[in-house]
C-alpha cells in the first residue's frame with residue numbers, strides 16, 4: 001500500500017513500527033520533519049519549526065553542526081570500524097580522557113555504550129558485579145523510584161517507575177521503588193528546587209530496614225526526572241540519598257541521560273547539585289544526538305575493585321560490538337569541542353532566570369496546574385480532561401506544531417528542553433506559543 005500523505009510525501013508508512021507512538025493516530029495524520037539547522041526544523045512542505053525539545057533532549061549544541069559532520073566524515077574515511085574486544089584503536093581512549101575532565105569527583109573511568117538504555121543496564125550490571133567482586137554477593141536488590149525513567153532494557157524497565165512502561169511486560173527483575181518527589185499540593189509553581197520533600201529520601205531507610213542492607217546493591221535515580229514528567233529534586237534530597245547509601249554500603253547511580261552535557265547549567269547535574277554518585281549514566285548530548293552513543297562513568301574505587309584479579313582474566317563480562325565505535329567517538333569529541341569552545345555547559349545557568357520567568361508567565365492560564373523548571377528544562381503540567389488522561393497533552397502538542405513550535409508531551413505534561421544555543425527571543429516564542437494555544441483551547 002502506498003499512502004499519499006497531506007504533506008506531499010509519498011511513502012508506505014506501515015512497515016515502520018514507530019517507537020513510543022500511537023502508530024495508528026500518527027499514520028492517519030503524520031507529523032514529519034525533513035531537515036534541520038540551528039534551532040529550527042523544516043517539514044517536507046517547507047514549514048519552519050522552532051525546536052523546543054533538542055530533538056529528544058539530545059541536540060544540545062543545535063542542529064546541523066558542521067564540525068560534527070566533518071569529524072564523522074573524515075573518521076569514516078580513515079577507520080570506519082574496529083572492535084574494542086582485545087584489540088583497540090585510539091579514539092575511545094582519547095575521548096575517555098577528555099570526558100573525565102568534566103565529570104564530578106573521582107568518576108574517572110568510562111564504559112562506552114550505544115544508548116541511554118544500554119548505559120543504564122550496563123550501570124546496573126557493574127553495580128551487581130562490583131558487590132560480588134568485593135565479596136558482598138548477597139547484595140542483589142536494585143532500588144529505583146516511582147515515576148523514574150531509565151530506558152527500555154530489562155534492567156532499566158525494572159527500576160523504572162512509570163506504570164505504562166511496565167504493565168505490558170511484568171516485572172522481570174526484582175526492584176523496589178522510592179516514592180516520587182512531585183507534590184503539587186505543597187510545591188505547585190515552585191521556581192527551581194522545591195523546599196518541601198527532603199524527607200522522601202528517608203524512605204530508603206525503610207527499604208533498608210525491610211530487606212537489610214546486605215541484600216541491596218544500588219539505588220538509581222535521575223537527578224532531575226524527565227520522562228516521568230519533569231521532577232525537580234527537593235532541596236537536600238540528593239545529598240540525603242548520598243548519605244544513606246554511604247551509611248549502608250549501597251551504590252548510588254545517577255542517570256544523567258538527559259541532565260548531562262549542559263542541560264542544567266553545568267557539565268552534569270551531579271556537579272550542579274554538588275552530589276557525586278558512584279556511577280553515572282549518559283547518552284544523548286554525548287554526541288549531540290548525531291550518532292548513537294552512551295557512556296557510563298564509574299568511580300576509581302569501583303574500577304580498581306575489578307582490576308585486582310589475574311592480569312590475563314577479563315574483569316567484566318560485558319560489552320557491545322559498538323562500544324567505543326570510532327565514528328561515534330569522532331562525533332563525541334567534535335561535540336565536546338563545541339561545548340568547550342562555546343561555553344555551552346554554562347549557558348543554561350546564564351539563561352536560567354530568563355527561562356524561569358518566561359515559563360512562569362503561563363501561571364494562571366487555562367488548564368495550567370503546575371510549572372516546574374530548572375536549568376533549561378521546564379515542565380508545564382495541565383489538568384487532564386475528565387476520563388481522558390493524555391488527550392489534552394496530545395492536542396496541545398498538535399496545536400503548537402501547527403503554530404511552528406515542537407514541544408514534547410508526556411501524558412498531559414508539556415516539556416521543554418531546547419538546544420542550549422537558544423536566544424532569548426526564541427525562549428519567548430516557545431512559551432508565548434504554548435500560552436496562545438492554551439488560551440484558544442476550550
Ligand SMILES: Cc1ncc(COP(=O)(O)O)c(C=O)c1O
Pocket residue numbers: 115116117118120149150151152222226227255256257258283284
Ligand atoms: C533518564 C533516562 N535514562 C535512559 C533513557 C534511555 O535512553 P535511550 O532512549 O537512548 O535508550 C532516557 C531516554 O530518554 C532517559 O531520559
